[in-house]
Amino acid sequence: MTPVLSLRGATKRFGGLVAVDDLDFDVAEHDVVGLIGPNGSGKSTTLNLISGALQPTAGSIALNGSEIAGLPAQDIARRGIARTFQLVRPLASMTVLENVKAGAVFGHRRRWGRDAEAQAMRMLEKVGLSRRAQAPMGSLTYIDSKRVELARTLAGEPKVLLLDEWLAGLNPTELEQGIALIRSLRDEGRTIIIVEHVMDAIRSLCGRCVVMSSGAKIAEGTTEAVLSDPEVIRAYLGTDDA
Amino acid sequence: MTRPEVQSLSIGTVLFALAACLPFLSDAYLLSIGVTIAMYTVLATSWALFSGPTHYISLATAAFFGLGAYTTALGIEHLPYWLLLPIAGVLGAVLAALVGLATLRLSGVYFVIFTLGLAELVRQIITWGQNMSGTKGLYVLTAITEEHIYWQLTALAALVFLTGWLIARSRLGFAVRILGDDEEVARHVGIHTARVKVLLFMVPGAVAAITGAMLAPRYVYIEPAIAFTPMLSFQVVIMALLGGTGRLWGPIVGVIPFTFLWEAISGTFPNQTTLLLGLAFLAIVYLLPNGFTGLLEAARSRLKGAPA
Ligand SMILES: Nc1ncnc2c1ncn2[C@@H]1O[C@H](COP(=O)(O)OP(=O)(O)OP(=O)(O)O)[C@@H](O)[C@H]1O
Ligand SMILES: [Mg+2]
Numbered sequence A: 001m002t003p004v005l006s007l008r009g010a011t012k013r014f015g016g017l018v019a020v021d022d023l024d025f026d027v028a029e030h031d032v033v034g035l036i037g038p039n040g041s042g043k044s045t046t047l048n049l050i051s052g053a054l055q056p057t058a059g060s061i062a063l064n065g066s067e068i069a070g071l072p073a074q075d076i077a078r079r080g081i082a083r084t085f086q087l088v089r090p091l092a093s094m095t096v097l098e099n100v101k102a103g104a105v106f107g108h109r110r111r112w113g114r115d116a117e118a119q120a121m122r123m124l125e126k127v128g129l130s131r132r133a134q135a136p137m138g139s140l141t142y143i144d145s146k147r148v149e150l151a152r153t154l155a156g157e158p159k160v161l162l163l164d165e166w167l168a169g170l171n172p173t174e175l176e177q178g179i180a181l182i183r184s185l186r187d188e189g190r191t192i193i194i195v196e197h198v199m200d201a202i203r204s205l206c207g208r209c210v211v212m213s214s215g216a217k218i219a220e221g222t223t224e225a226v227l228s229d230p231e232v233i234r235a236y237l238g239t240d241d242a
Numbered sequence B: 001m002t003r004p005e006v007q008s009l010s011i012g013t014v015l016f017a018l019a020a021c022l023p024f025l026s027d028a029y030l031l032s033i034g035v036t037i038a039m040y041t042v043l044a045t046s047w048a049l050f051s052g053p054t055h056y057i058s059l060a061t062a063a064f065f066g067l068g069a070y071t072t073a074l075g076i077e078h079l080p081y082w083l084l085l086p087i088a089g090v091l092g093a094v095l096a097a098l099v100g101l102a103t104l105r106l107s108g109v110y111f112v113i114f115t116l117g118l119a120e121l122v123r124q125i126i127t128w129g130q131n132m133s134g135t136k137g138l139y140v141l142t143a144i145t146e147e148h149i150y151w152q153l154t155a156l157a158a159l160v161f162l163t164g165w166l167i168a169r170s171r172l173g174f175a176v177r178i179l180g181d182d183e184e185v186a187r188h189v190g191i192h193t194a195r196v197k198v199l200l201f202m203v204p205g206a207v208a209a210i211t212g213a214m215l216a217p218r219y220v221y222i223e224p225a226i227a228f229t230p231m232l233s234f235q236v237v238i239m240a241l242l243g244g245t246g247r248l249w250g251p252i253v254g255v256i257p258f259t260f261l262w263e264a265i266s267g268t269f270p271n272q273t274t275l276l277l278g279l280a281f282l283a284i285v286y287l288l289p290n291g292f293t294g295l296l297e298a299a300r301s302r303l304k305g306a307p308a
Helices: A043-050 A073-079 A095-108 A114-127 A141-153 A173-185 A198-203 A223-227 A228-240 B003-019 B027-053 B059-073 B081-103 B109-132 B144-169 B170-179 B183-188 B193-221 B230-245 B250-268 B271-285 B289-304
Strands: A005-014 A017-027 A033-035 A056-065 A081-083 A160-164 A191-195 A207-213 A216-221
Touching: A005 A043, A017 A043, A017 A216, A017 B144, A033 A043, A033 A198, A043 A073, A043 A081, A043 A160, A056 A141, A073 B183, A081 A141, A095 A114, A095 A141, A095 B170, A114 A141, A141 A160, A141 A173, A173 A191, A191 A198, A198 A223, A207 A223, A207 A228, A216 A223, A216 A228, B003 B144, B027 B059, B027 B144, B027 B170, B027 B193, B027 B230, B027 B250, B059 B081, B059 B109, B059 B193, B059 B230, B059 B271, B081 B109, B081 B193, B109 B230, B144 B170, B144 B193, B170 B183, B170 B193, B183 B193, B230 B250, B230 B271, B230 B289, B250 B271, B250 B289
Parallel strands: A033 A191, A033 A207, A081 A160, A160 A191
Antiparallel strands: A005 A017, A005 A056, A207 A216
């Protein structure tokens, strides 16, 4: 079976810095893959290459077997890759419902009018925010604006979801709710790449992990195996000491 | 249609019908002010359709206006006047599309400078063309009266409002609001941002060109310095910002007081108009960043007890 998403030799250079170095990995359908590594190891840059926010310097990225590397972000979004941002990006002048509708109207599966509104409402229900649908975006708490962003990415029915530290900055109660929410997405059979520093979340959500350090892949495999790999432990401790 | 939609449509229709009655007062001064107000209403409202949500400040109004004026001046000998208006519109839209394709991927600063340069560029080309052919200006002699021009502009204004109203309810309107908030998000939800900006920029391009084509008979004698005056571009920006670009009817709230104010100022200090225009611009940007409509909205939400 061909993987849904497949990276081969994906590379991104910023001047002299190689932020992503010859990266290979595959994501199969219904897989929830953790992309982990110390700060600055290239996780967000990898997501940026997949989503089209940045153009890869070299390498190939394929979605269901067709090449998407270097396409503009809007084309990749339409083909079915949706993402959240490490720093949440709400549409500040709009209501909560309109924020989510944006994903429903222009995403992978496009809707309009009542249909789009109904889809946006369903997504808000899923993330537990349907009661705030008409609220202005600026009135939401941090976690709620993260929920809206998640609902926005879901609204276009993407084939692959990229979550960049979606759980960062949440307090323990919110973290528990957040993990439960992503678990419900996993149980729906969605294909997700999760970039995360919260190891409990990675353990409970991801069957497989890819570990990066200084732009390169240093380990890949089941979450259990990867997290007990001495090289992975060294990579994490190394930056913690620095 | 929902009830508020029907309501705003009916109010709009009544107001336009009333405005169309102005020539029956047969007051030449009022009519001439009316033409000026109608002209700036058309220009500022269409300008705000693009520049309001995208925050790209366009100083190209004079370029499109001049293009339209020259369409009439050059075409009037060969084609019926009524055909020249749509031709001017198409030319304006095409020029806007070209400018948009060349600049709208760039940041806002480049866009401002490029659009300002555009009017100068087109003007220089026409001046050069006239030097080559040995003429200085062109006479536009028609039977079109001030009343006719006023009615045409009023009809065009109604068309612009209708267009803006329809855009606001379309996917294009939704897309431009999203990209005005955050272009990166817009791209990532699947919006072809460059296409949206170019399409929307064609609206003020076409409208300003048609306006120029309609006003050419009023000038009688057309030369590049009149048709492409950069003052026009600046005045449109000032009026639109004064009224506020957050609402479709915002710019007109700036156009009416500013036209009267400007009449008074340019009558009293005819040699300092450019300076005063600059000061007016600074005052609006610093004191009324959201225009009169912004003030109104803030007051209304304060009355409702909600934070502004
Ligand atoms: N646009 C850019 N221009 C230049 N350098 C960049 C750019 N984006 C990222 N980098 C650099 O690339 C490297 C990888 O950054 P990236 O954001 O991908 O790391 P990360 O793994 O997501 O880190 P974190 O866990 O802190 O979010 C860093 O050294 C970063 O400074
Ligand atoms: Mg990151």
